[in-house]
Amino acid sequence: MSEINELIKKKLESFPSDVVTLAMEAIEKSEKGLPEASVTEYLENVVRKIIRNRRSEE
Amino acid sequence: MNMSGDIRVKTDRKYRNLYNDLKNFAVGDMHELFFLCSCLGFRAKKKKNLGGNGEDRFWSRTITPEEYACYYAMMLEESNMDLSAIKDDTTIISEMEKYANAGMEILLDDFLSEYCSSGLKLDSSISKELPKALLHFIYEQL
Amino acid sequence: MILDELVMKNFRQFRGVQRIIFASEADEGGKNVTIIFGENGRGKTGIFRAIMFCLYGERCLSQDEGVTHKELYLVNSPVLQEATSDGEPVESYVELHFRHKNERYSLKRSLQGILDGDEQLEQLGPVVFSRIQSDGNTKNYNDPDEIKRIINDVLDRNVKEYFLFDGEKIQRLTLSSVEQKREIAKGIKNLLNIDALEKAIKATQKLKKTLNTELGKRATDEYKRVIFQLNELDESRDILEDQIRQTEEEQYHADVEKKQIDKKLEECKEILHLLKERTGTEEKLKYEEEQAKNLLAEMKTRTGKASLMLVFKTIDHVFGSIDKKKQKGEIPSEIRKDLIEKILTEKRCICSREILPGTESFNQIILWKNKSADTDLESAALDMWRYLSGIRNHRDDISGTVETLLLKYANCKNEIEKLRSKIENLNNQIGTSERKDTADLEKHRENIEEKLIKLEAKRINLKADLDILESDYERLSEQRKVLEKEENIKNELVQRAHLAEDTCNALQAVYDEFTDEIKLKIADEANKYFVQLLDKESRETLRSILVKDDYSLQILDRWGKPFLANISAGQRQIMSISFIAALANIAASGKILEMPLFMDTPFSRLSFEHRKNLIEMVPGFCAQWILLATDTEFRKQEAALLRKNNRWGKFYLLQSDGPGITIIKERVVADSQYILSDSVEES
Numbered sequence: 001m002s003e004i005n006e007l008i009k010k011k012l013e014s015f016p017s018d019v020v021t022l023a024m025e026a027i028e029k030s031e032k033g034l035p036e037a038s039v040t041e042y043l044e045n046v047v048r049k050i051i052r053n054r055r056s057e058e
Numbered sequence: 059m060n061m062s063g064d065i066r067v068k069t070d071r072k073y074r075n076l077y078n079d080l081k082n083f084a085v086g087d088m089h090e091l092f093f094l095c096s097c098l099g100f101r102a103k104k105k106k107n108l109g110g111n112g113e114d115r116f117w118s119r120t121i122t123p124e125e126y127a128c129y130y131a132m133m134l135e136e137s138n139m140d141l142s143a144i145k146d147d148t149t150i151i152s153e154m155e156k157y158a159n160a161g162m163e164i165l166l167d168d169f170l171s172e173y174c175s176s177g178l179k180l181d182s183s184i185s186k187e188l189p190k191a192l193l194h195f196i197y198e199q200l
Numbered sequence: 201m202i203l204d205e206l207v208m209k210n211f212r213q214f215r216g217v218q219r220i221i222f223a224s225e226a227d228e229g230g231k232n233v234t235i236i237f238g239e240n241g242r243g244k245t246g247i248f249r250a251i252m253f254c255l256y257g258e259r260c261l262s263q264d265e266g267v268t269h270k271e272l273y274l275v276n277s278p279v280l281q282e283a284t285s286d287g288e289p290v291e292s293y294v295e296l297h298f299r300h301k302n303e304r305y306s307l308k309r310s311l312q313g314i315l316d317g318d319e320q321l322e323q324l325g326p327v328v329f330s331r332i333q334s335d336g337n338t339k340n341y342n343d344p345d346e347i348k349r350i351i352n353d354v355l356d357r358n359v360k361e362y363f364l365f366d367g368e369k370i371q372r373l374t375l376s377s378v379e380q381k382r383e384i385a386k387g388i389k390n391l392l393n394i395d396a397l398e399k400a401i402k403a404t405q406k407l408k409k410t411l412n413t414e415l416g417k418r419a420t421d422e423y424k425r426v427i428f429q430l431n432e433l434d435e436s437r438d439i440l441e442d443q444i445r446q447t448e449e450e451q452y453h454a455d456v457e458k459k460q461i462d463k464k465l466e467e468c469k470e471i472l473h474l475l476k477e478r479t480g481t482e483e484k485l486k487y488e489e490e491q492a493k494n495l496l497a498e499m500k501t502r503t504g505k506a507s508l509m510l511v512f513k514t515i516d517h518v519f520g521s522i523d524k525k526k527q528k529g530e531i532p533s534e535i536r537k538d539l540i541e542k543i544l545t546e547k548r549c550i551c552s553r554e555i556l557p558g559t560e561s562f563n564q565i566i567l568w569k570n571k572s573a574d575t576d577l578e579s580a581a582l583d584m585w586r587y588l589s590g591i592r593n594h595r596d597d598i599s600g601t602v603e604t605l606l607l608k609y610a611n612c613k614n615e616i617e618k619l620r621s622k623i624e625n626l627n628n629q630i631g632t633s634e635r636k637d638t639a640d641l642e643k644h645r646e647n648i649e650e651k652l653i654k655l656e657a658k659r660i661n662l663k664a665d666l667d668i669l670e671s672d673y674e675r676l677s678e679q680r681k682v683l684e685k686e687e688n689i690k691n692e693l694v695q696r697a698h699l700a701e702d703t704c705n706a707l708q709a710v711y712d713e714f715t716d717e718i719k720l721k722i723a724d725e726a727n728k729y730f731v732q733l734l735d736k737e738s739r740e741t742l743r744s745i746l747v748k749d750d751y752s753l754q755i756l757d758r759w760g761k762p763f764l765a766n767i768s769a770g771q772r773q774i775m776s777i778s779f780i781a782a783l784a785n786i787a788a789s790g791k792i793l794e795m796p797l798f799m800d801t802p803f804s805r806l807s808f809e810h811r812k813n814l815i816e817m818v819p820g821f822c823a824q825w826i827l828l829a830t831d832t833e834f835r836k837q838e839a840a841l842l843r844k845n846n847r848w849g850k851f852y853l854l855q856s857d858g859p860g861i862t863i864i865k866e867r868v869v870a871d872s873q874y875i876l877s878d879s880v881e882e883s
Contacts, residue, residue: 008397011710015702022703023400023710030399039403040410043700047407051695059583078675082667083500090504097510125504127587128511130580131518139521141577144584182664189499190609193602196506 005031018050061126062147063119067092068112068155072178073162076170077115079180084188088116093125094196095161096154100132101199104160105153118151129154169195201355202824203251203796204304207295210276210313211253212246213862220247220864222796223849224824231849233819233842234826236864237834237876238854243862244828248800249274254294254309255351257324273320275313278860284315293325300354300794304332307351355795382452385751397711404704409434411697423689426680433673440666447659451652458648461641468638471630478626485619487765492612499605506602508591519588522581531578540569718786719747725782726775732817733774735809742767745775753779769805777802777814781821796824803833811838819847831877839872 005027012020025046029039069077069092077088085091092115099105121129130144133153137143144150166178173188175181180188207219223234238244252258259272275292283290293310310325329341331350341347412434416427465475508515525531539550543565547555555561591598630642684694726745734742742763746754755775757763767775784793797818803811815838818825825847827834842848848869857863867875 004394005396007714008710011713012706015706018699019703019706022404022699023707026400026404026703026707027396030403031396036399036403036406039399040406043403043407044410047411047696047699050699051692054695055692059580059587078668078671082664082671085503086501087504090507093504094507094510097507100514101510122504123587124508124591127584127591128508128515130584131514131588132511134518134521134581134584135514139518141581144580145577182661182668185664186660187496189496189503190606192503193499193506193606196503196509197602197606200509 018054021050022046059123059126059130059144060147061118061121061123062151063117065118065148065151066114067116067118067121067151068108069115070108070111070159070162071113072111074113074115075179076162076166076174079182079185080188083180083182083185084192087120089120089122089125092116092154092158093121093128095158095165096129096132097157097161098164098199099157099159099161102160102164104164105156106160106163108155108159112155118147132157165195201795202299203296203826204299205295205297206247206250206254208247208250208293210279210290210292211250211274211294212276213243213860214246214250214864215276215279215857215861218864220852221850221866222824222826231847232822232824233848234824234850234852235834235839235842235848235872236826236828236852236854237831238828238862239831242854242856244830244854245800246862247828248798250294251296251798254296254307255355257309257327273313273322274311275320275322276861277320278858280313280315280320289314291325298354302334305354306330306332307347382448382751394711394714397707397714401704401707401711404700404707408697408700408704411693411700415693415697418693419689423680423683423687426676426683430673430676430680433669433676437666437669437673440662440669444659444662444666447655447662451655451659454648454652454655458645458652461645461648465630465638465641465645471638474626474630478623478630481619481623481626483765485616485623487762488612488616488619490762492609492616495605495609495612499609502602502605505598509599509602512595515588515591519585519592522585522588526582526585531581532575540565544569719749719751721786722779722782723747725785726778729778729781729817729821730775733778733810733813734771735807735813738767738771738774742771745778770807770810773802773805774810774814777818781818784822792821792823794823796826797822798826798828800828801830801833802827803829803838806833808837812841815841816845819845834876836873836876836878839876843869843872 005024008027009020009024012023015023022043026039026043029042030036034042067089077091080091081088085094129150133143133150134140136153166174169192170180173180173185173191202224203222204224205219205221207217208214209217220234220236223231225232236244236247253274259274275290280290289312291310291312293308295306295308297304297306299305306329308328310327311322312325313320313322315321327344327347329347329350331339331341333339341350409431412427412431416424416431419427462475462479466472522531543549543555544562547557547562549555549561555565627642627646630638684690723745726747730742730745731739741757743756743758743760746756748754753764753775754762755764755767755771780797784795784797787793788795803814806814811833851867851869851872853865853867853875854862855865
C-alpha cells in the first residue's frame, strides 16, 4: 500500500469499520487504474457483501 | 438559567424557504434570525400563534447564552418582573416563537419584500448586499 | 532527475549538431549552476522547448497559447530551404541524457521536415530510449506507452511545470484570477498525489446514486417522495457543478484572450503608460472588490449580536430591576430566609428587640417569609443578570462594530466607484488613440471585460444556488432518517444505500482535511523562503504568504492586512519562487529535491538585492539550477555574485550565425567578466 493510502487509512480511523472497508476498497481499486464505472460495479458487490455479513451477525 | 438544548424551535411552515435563504445570504445561523425576529416582535408588542402551522426549524442548543438571557428578560418584562415567568424553557421558547412569528411579518413588510422574487422566496440575483442592508435595517430601528 | 547533456540537431534555431553539458552536484566541487546566456530572439526558449519535446513529445509550451501546431515549426527553416533544392527531407532530433535514482537514461526523439510549396511539413520519427540500471546493465525500450510511463515516473508531466518554467509562469501564480487558482490547485493536488482518492470519491458518489435510484423504485408513499426528491437534488447538483466548471472554464479563456490583447496593446508605445496605469487600477479594483466581499461575509456573522441593540431598553430595565433586588438583599433569598428563620426561632430581631408570636411585627415577618421565591428561579434570574451585565458592558462595542462595518463598506463601495470611473476614463483615453487597430483592440477588450463581469456574477449566483441546494439536501436527508425510524424501514437496500453515502462523505472529509493541511504546510514553507529572499525594504512591509481556501495566494502586510494588489512585479516573482520552492521541499519531504530548477529569463523584474538573494540562496535549495538569461537581466554584477559562491559550473553563449541560425558556444565561467555588460543602474 502506498504512503498516501496509509495516511488516508489513518484519517479514516474515526469512521465505522464498514465505511473504512468500503473506502479502502474504493481507493485500492482506483489506484490500480480501473475505469470509474468498473470501480463502481466492483463496489456494488462489496457493499452487498458487507451488509449481508452485518445482517447475518445481527 | 437552564438553557435547555433539546427543544425543537418552531417557525411557521410558510417561512421555511425564507429561513433557509436568509441563512445562506444574510445571517450566520437560524438561531440568529429567530432572535432578530423575536426582538422585532417583542419591540412591536406583537405575538402571533403558530397554530397548526409550526414546523421544526432548529435545536435550542444552538441558542447562545446571551440570546437566552434576552429571552428571559423579555419574559420578565412582559410579566412585570414575575420570576415564575422564567420557570420553564419550553414555555419561554414557545412564547418567543409567537414573537418571532409576528417579527417575521414585520421584517417582511418593512424590509424583505423587495428582495423576494415570487412569494416567500429570496431572489438570489438581488440579494448580494443583503447582509449590509439587514444590518442597516436593524440600525434604523433604534 | 538531474540533467546531464542536451544534444540538438537542426532543431529550431540550432543548425547542425549542437550540445550543452549541464553542471550538477556530482561535478567537482558541487557546482550545480548552468547559465545559458543570449539576447532576446537567440533561442533561449528553443532550449526549453527542446527539453519538453524530448521528454514528453510536446510541441507547444504553455506560453504558446493560441498558436496551432501548424504554425509552430520545430525543424530549422534555413536548413530546410537549402535541402528543398535537393528534394531531400531534413532530419532533426533532440537527445537528452539524464540521471534519476542511481540510474542513467538516454532519450532521443526525432522528426523529419520537408517543404511542400510554401508549407513546412513535419513528421514525428522514432523514439529511442535506454536505461543503464544501477547494476550496469542496459535496457532498451521501444514501446511508446512504456517509455511514456517511465518518463512520467521520473518527472510527472503535471508536476514538470513547477520545475521547468518560464518568466510568464512566475507572473501567473500571483494574479488574482481563475487561472491562478487553477495553477495552485493543480500544484497542490499533484503534490498530494491523490488521483486515486478523487476517483474513489467519484466512484462512491456513483454507487450512492445507483443505490438511491434503485431504492426510489421500490419505496412507497412519503418515503418514496423523499427519496425521489433527494435523487432529483443529486441530479441538480451535478448540473450546477457542471455549470460552475463551464463558467470557470469560460472565465479562464476570456482571461487568456484579454492578456493576449494586452500584449498587443503594449506594442503601441504611445499609450503604454496608460495601459500600465489601467492594469494597476484594475488590480486595485479587484482588491477593493475582495474587501467588499469580506466585509459582507463579516456582516453576515454580526446579525445576531446586532439584534441585541433592538432590546437594549428591555435589557436595561430588567437588569436594573434585578440589580435593585440584589442590592436590597431580596435576591438571593437564602440569606434573607436564614435571617428570617433565625429571628423566628430566637424570637429576637437583629437589633435585639424581642419579637413575640401574635404581635404585629411577628405577623409581618411571617408574611415576608411566605413571599420568598423559589431558589432555582432566583439563581436563574442571577445568571440572567450576569449575562445582561456582560451585554451592557459591551454595548458600545456592539453598536460600534456595526457602525464601523457599515462605514467601512460604504468607503469601500465609494473607492470601487472611483476606481471604476478612473478605469472608464483611462479606457476612453486609450480608445481615442489615433491608431485604428488600437481602438479595435480596445473595443474587443471592453467586450471581454464585460463578459468577465457577467461570468463572475453568473458564477457567484450558481454557487449561491448550490449552497441552497446543499441545505435542502441536508434537510431532506434528516427527514429521510426520521421516516426510516418512524416506519421502521431497515431493509438490505436501505442499509446498502446508507453505507455508500457514509463512505462517500467520509472520503470527501478525508480529502478536504488533506488539502487543508497541505495548504497550511505549503504556506509555512513558502514563508521561510520568502523571508530569506526578500530585500530589506520589502521585509519591513510584507509579513507572510497565505494559501487561501479557494487556492488563491494572498500576501499580508506587517499589520496582517491583505496586500497583494499593492506589491511590485519583483515582489510577485519572489513570492512565486518561494511558493515553488515550498512545493519542491514538501515533495522531497524536507530534503533537497533531486530535480532541476529550469528558469527562463527570471530576473528581468527583480531589484538588484532580490537578484542577489536569489543567486545566493537558490543553488542551496535545489539540486541543479539552469538559467536561461538575457543581457538585460544578467550582467557583470550578477555574474560576480554567482562566481563568488562557487556554485557556477557551466557557461554557454547563444550566438547568431546568420538569419534564423544560432550556435551554442561554451565559455569558461571566468570569461563572464569580459563578455557581460555593466549594469546601468549599479555603475
